[in-house]
Amino acid sequence: MTKPHFEKIALVGIGLIGSSLARVIRREKLTSHIAIATRSQATLDEARALDLGDSYADDATTAVRDADLVIVSVPVGSSGTVAEQIAPALKPGAIVTDVGSTKASVIAQMAPHMPEGVHFIPGHPIAGTEKSGPAAGFADLFQGRWCILTPLPGTDADAINRLGAFWEACGSRLDTMDANHHDKVLAIVSHLPHIIAYNIVGTADDLETVTQSEVIKYSASGFRDFTRLAASDPTMWRDVCLHNKDAILEMLARFSEDLSSLQRAIRWGDGDKLFELFSHTRAVRRSIIEAGQEVDLPDFGRQAVASKT
Numbered sequence: 001m002t003k004p005h006f007e008k009i010a011l012v013g014i015g016l017i018g019s020s021l022a023r024v025i026r027r028e029k030l031t032s033h034i035a036i037a038t039r040s041q042a043t044l045d046e047a048r049a050l051d052l053g054d055s056y057a058d059d060a061t062t063a064v065r066d067a068d069l070v071i072v073s074v075p076v077g078s079s080g081t082v083a084e085q086i087a088p089a090l091k092p093g094a095i096v097t098d099v100g101s102t103k104a105s106v107i108a109q110m111a112p113h114m115p116e117g118v119h120f121i122p123g124h125p126i127a128g129t130e131k132s133g134p135a136a137g138f139a140d141l142f143q144g145r146w147c148i149l150t151p152l153p154g155t156d157a158d159a160i161n162r163l164g165a166f167w168e169a170c171g172s173r174l175d176t177m178d179a180n181h182h183d184k185v186l187a188i189v190s191h192l193p194h195i196i197a198y199n200i201v202g203t204a205d206d207l208e209t210v211t212q213s214e215v216i217k218y219s220a221s222g223f224r225d226f227t228r229l230a231a232s233d234p235t236m237w238r239d240v241c242l243h244n245k246d247a248i249l250e251m252l253a254r255f256s257e258d259l260s261s262l263q264r265a266i267r268w269g270d271g272d273k274l275f276e277l278f279s280h281t282r283a284v285r286r287s288i289i290e291a292g293q294e295v296d297l298p299d300f301g302r303q304a305v306a307s308k309t
């Protein structure tokens, strides 16, 4: 696919994802003008100090005026507010997209505000870290990672192709799916792991027998991997939980059932069952690595793959 060029790109929200986009857009020369808007003056000043854009505004309306591509990178609970703010200033023919971790809720919040003639195409780069804010971003964040688009039926095919070409130019691999399907898949592969991490770190911290110093002292084990996920942004993950409630609760119910079965096997000393499950899950990881999907693993995973352990 040929590299697309947009005269003006507006980035609303300039945290980890927005600032990573700013960096890769500049590096790949995908626009003549990056307009940055964010709610807090301190974050805007930080973005300016990092020289992430060509213009800066504390209101999204100013930034999106005349933009050909608008990318909303805010916590999913703020999508509706942003859509309402930018709607009157959007240029006819502009593409409006987002990067939110949940899709059905973002569509429900944003689509009703989108004017006729604007192409609204929701998206989600499956790439990130536990860090947040403009300084945390980096141009290679999307390299080799999937980006999922969840276009609504009847969306202009040229606009979808243009947005797809944009993400490919940012280094992403592209997929398209229905928003509800996206939310179920992401509930199990991304949202549950974070919830489990928040829970286990909270439990360990609460346990009277595991003092604070012991948690720190022995955390060079599997627990350390959980602490990385559990350090993720509280606003972002609060919003994910509130806005993908049904799919998360469905996956949590299934998870709890399987955990009870594991608990029973431990209680009754059913070694065969434990061995069978652990062998199966080990094979799952090997098949992911053999399928060349190691780029989708977080940092600690990539190190393990690199050393072939």
Ligand SMILES: NC(=O)C1=CN([C@@H]2O[C@H](COP(=O)(O)OP(=O)(O)OC[C@H]3O[C@@H](n4cnc5c(N)ncnc54)[C@H](O)[C@@H]3O)[C@@H](O)[C@H]2O)C=CC1
Pocket: 012, 013, 014, 015, 016, 017, 018, 037, 038, 039, 040, 043, 060, 073, 074, 075, 076, 078, 081, 082, 099, 100, 101, 102, 124, 125, 126, 127, 128, 129, 130, 131, 132, 133, 134, 233, 236, 240
């Ligand atoms: N952090 C991650 O690993 C990933 C996050 N996402 C999604 O990307 C989106 C952004 O996440 P991050 O960049 O990590 O968050 P972040 O916390 O680093 O940045 C969020 C930005 O949104 C701004 N913001 C918040 N409310 C706003 C409003 N009403 N109007 C204008 N700006 C507003 C903040 O000032 C900040 O610049 C979220 O929807 C998240 O679900 C998607 C993939 C990975």
Ligand SMILES: O=C(O)C(=O)Cc1ccc(O)cc1
Pocket: 100, 101, 125, 126, 127, 128, 129, 130, 190, 298
């Ligand atoms: O840091 C990690 O391991 C992640 O899983 C990052 C991440 C967080 C949220 C998303 O919607 C997509 C990717």
